[in-house]
Amino acid sequence: MGQCVLLNADYSFLNVVNWKRAMCLMVKGKVQVLKHSEKIVRTAEGVIMKVPAVMKLINLIRTLYINRVPFSKKNILVRDGFKCAYCGAERQRLTIDHIIPKSKGGKADFENCVSSCKPCNNKKGDRTPREAQMYLKVKAYQPTISEFLRLKVKKLGINDILRDMGIY
Secondary structure (H helix, E strand, O other): EEEEEEEOOOOOEEEEEHHHHHHHHHHHOOOEEEEEEEEEEEEEEEEEOEEEEEEOOOOOOOOOOOOOOOOOHHHHHHHHHOOOOOOOOOOOEEEEEEHHHHHHHOOOOOOOOEEEEEEHHHHOOOOHHHOOOOOOOOOOOOOOOOHHHHHHHHHHHOOHHHOOOOOO
């Protein structure tokens, strides 16, 4: 059916939850529904309920604020927009490529890693982009927390919903 946006009590973005989890939170009275989707659910007793699209927690959850986005393959793919950094292709299976290979002293961090499709990664091999005569279409950088959340919200396709509500 879909995903539901979960906001903290101060209207900050927390997560996207499955519609089943959203219905459980709604029935338990832990959330206030801000916007319903067009989808409905019929219970075994015949009760018809609308599936929420955007929900706000009633009680504030204190989140642990970190100063950096953690390094992971998923976070690199989100930063690069799920596109190959060399050819720009949007493939299903993307890998992580080290700009300066590990064998030549390259580190595994945001400034040295980009998303890459397998053909480009194999073509580059154990060389630098200059040696392989391949050029990056994106810049490898360490994203900030707010920038990363904005990218993640945009990728989930909920940017318009949150903008209409005046949240982002």
